[in-house]
Amino acid sequence: MDIYFYNTLTKKKEKFEPAIxxxxxxxxxxxxxxxxxxxxxxxxxxxxxxxxxxxxxxxxTLKHVMNITDVGHLVSDAxxxxxxxxxxxxxxxxxxxxxxxxxxxxxxxxxxxxNIETPEIVCKATDHIQEMIQYVQKLIDNGYAYExxxxxxxxxxxxxxxxxxxxxxxxxxxxxxxxxxxxxxRNPYDFAVWIKAPENHLMKWESPWGLAYPGWHIECSAMGQxxxxxxxxxxxxxxxxxxxxxxxxxxxxxxxxxxxxxxFWMHGEYLLIDGGKMxxxxxxxxxxxxxxxxxxxxxVYRLFTYSSNxxxxxxxxxxxxxxxxxxxxxxxxxxxxHLNGNDDVSEPEIQNFxxxxxxxxxxxxxxxxAMSVVWxxxxxxxxxxxxxxxxxxxxxxxxxxxxxxxxxxxxxIPQEVIELAEKRLKARKEKNWAESDSLRDEIxxxxxxxxxTKDGYQLK
Numbered sequence: 452m453d454i455y456f457y458n459t460l461t462k463k464k465e466k467f468e469p470a471i472x473x474x475x476x477x478x479x480x481x482x483x484x485x486x487x488x489x490x491x492x493x494x495x496x497x498x499x500x501x502x503x504x505x506x507x508x509x510x511x512t513l514k515h516v517m518n519i520t521d522v523g524h525l526v527s528d529a530x531x532x533x534x535x536x537x538x539x540x541x542x543x544x545x546x547x548x549x550x551x552x553x554x555x556x557x558x559x560x561x562x563x564x565x566n567i568e569t570p571e572i573v574c575k576a577t578d579h580i581q582e583m584i585q586y587v588q589k590l591i592d593n594g595y596a597y598e599x600x601x602x603x604x605x606x607x608x609x610x611x612x613x614x615x616x617x618x619x620x621x622x623x624x625x626x627x628x629x630x631x632x633x634x635x636x637r638n639p640y641d642f643a644v645w646i647k648a649p650e651n652h653l654m655k656w657e658s659p660w661g662l663a664y665p666g667w668h669i670e671c672s673a674m675g676q677x678x679x680x681x682x683x684x685x686x687x688x689x690x691x692x693x694x695x696x697x698x699x700x701x702x703x704x705x706x707x708x709x710x711x712x713x714x715f716w717m718h719g720e721y722l723l724i725d726g727g728k729m730x731x732x733x734x735x736x737x738x739x740x741x742x743x744x745x746x747x748x749x750x751v752y753r754l755f756t757y758s759s760n761x762x763x764x765x766x767x768x769x770x771x772x773x774x775x776x777x778x779x780x781x782x783x784x785x786x787x788x789h790l791n792g793n794d795d796v797s798e799p800e801i802q803n804f805x806x807x808x809x810x811x812x813x814x815x816x817x818x819x820x821a822m823s824v825v826w827x828x829x830x831x832x833x834x835x836x837x838x839x840x841x842x843x844x845x846x847x848x849x850x851x852x853x854x855x856x857x858x859x860x861x862x863x864i865p866q867e868v869i870e871l872a873e874k875r876l877k878a879r880k881e882k883n884w885a886e887s888d889s890l891r892d893e894i895x896x897x898x899x900x901x902x903x904t905k906d907g908y909q910l911k
Contacts, residue, residue: 454509454813456685457762459616459693459716464815467715469684474512476683477503478675478713479570480692483520484554485539488561490737490752490767491722491729495689497753498719498761498816500567502687504848505812515570516678521551521577522654523646523665534664537653547654551575561739564749566850574674576665580656582673583665586707587645587658595706596644599635603645603660608638610702616716617694642699644669668699675712676704686713690720723766742772750851751776757818757849779851785829786842786853792834801841804828808845825849864910868899872908875901 455464469475479499482488488496503513524535540547562569576583587603590596595609607613613621621640643666648655655662675683681704688697697716704712721728724735742752755775759765804824811821825845828838839854846853875890894901894910902909 452509452809452813454505455815456715456717457815458714459718460711460713465715467684469511470682470714473510474514475506475685476679477513477515477685477687478671478679478683479515479517479686480671480688480696481517481519481573482554482558483524483535484551484558485524485535486554487738487740488554488558489729490739490742492689493561493565493739493752494722494756494765495687495719496562496567497565497756499687500565500850501761501812501816501818501848502685502717503568503570504850505816508809508812508848513571514679516572516574516675517570518671518674519551519555519573519575520667520670521547521555521575523576523670524667534654540653551577564739564743565753566750566852572678574678576670576674577654579670579674579677580665582677583645583669584656584658586669586673586676586703587660589707590644590703593706595703597637598660599633601633601635601647602643602663602666604636604641605644605699605702605706606637607640607642607702610705613640613702614698615701615711616697619694619698642666642668642702644703668696668703671696672700672703672707672712675700676708681708681712682710683713685715685717687717687719690718693718719761720764723764725768726766737767745769745772747772747776748779751779754779754782754849754851757822759819761816761818780857782825782829782851782853783855783857786839787856788834789828789831789839789842790836790854792836792838794833794835796833796835796837801837804841805844812848821845821848864899865897868894868897868910871897872901872910876907879903 454467456467457463458465482492503515506513522534522536525532536547536550540550543550545553559569561567587596590605591598591603594606596603596605598604607621613619621638645658645660645663646666647661647663652662652664655664675686686697686700701711704710723729724733724737727733727735729736739749739752743749751772752775755767755771756765758771758775804827808821808824811817811824814820825842828842828845831838842853871890871894875887875894878884878886878890891901900911902911
């Protein structure tokens, strides 16, 4: 079955096939490990994980690279300000290495809690300094970079075109609007690929240009080229990386090898918080641990992200998390009912649902549509282990642990609550609706919910 992905480069959906054989070569921009990853960051990682799983569902193998930025990412896109790692290290009175190790560990803990697969290759920037130096030298040799007293800069005027992803036209940009006007730069939009370190700088390496450290953009170019070659199939990241980081990656690749490094560029949209942006000043910067600390299964957040396509903004609310918590429970209950069912179903019926699910995920990861197929199977009155097996196959993409048994041991219903439920059942049979509503409220006050079923009721 054909797969179609939206390509940021061409601004349209395109049929996808690997360039070489059955292996998909993919690069994802990983975290800068100087602080906790937010649920917004995790939305990007979830999109990338669904992409992985959809490719594997279609029978492809993966060579997926993700970097860990532990040096070189400045606090401004304008090649000025402190390195984020060093700034965090100073604030926390630790070494940059200690900071990197601490937040890298927390990042991978979040990935595990969300059932996000670890890419085949995870590479740290500080382990690839020599590859970056070689890349910078190639840019200089090719006439695309030049040295000043403070850095080695990429000369954007040498490119035939800059801004292929974002559509930015540098000729129409006001100098200083996005970047500082350094008098030593040939052009205001030239960006640093290698930065000369002040004497007291904590992270620096010997290089042909003195003691220095890499620019943020050169890291991904050098590591992508090392592990995936000059061109590869897919490059992913958050939408915020398009106008600067990814444009500069493309510029560097063109300067070094004359090619755009990726055939497909795919980007995940922003997560909104209560309709607005996430920010410290608003006190709405949430971590995955905030969801867990409120008693929710972390996979509730994964299910929540399926309510919107990865290319659309999605609005996080705690009411939304509560609703998805109930939905996840119903999904698992529905799976168990099919697993324990005795009905038989025909192969064409199974195939019909599988085709609809497959078509949905292959249409640019259309998870809302895919989930509608899942719910259709869950709600079928015919209960069959064949449907349970199908749902388990769907879960190779969903990664919701749909077959996890529901733990009721910690929720043994007190006898007094059961007695209230029995009284309410009797009131309903007698059509005493006022008494029924009163008893429902009393049950709720004791911390339980009651749902009416065809066989009576269910307490939670």
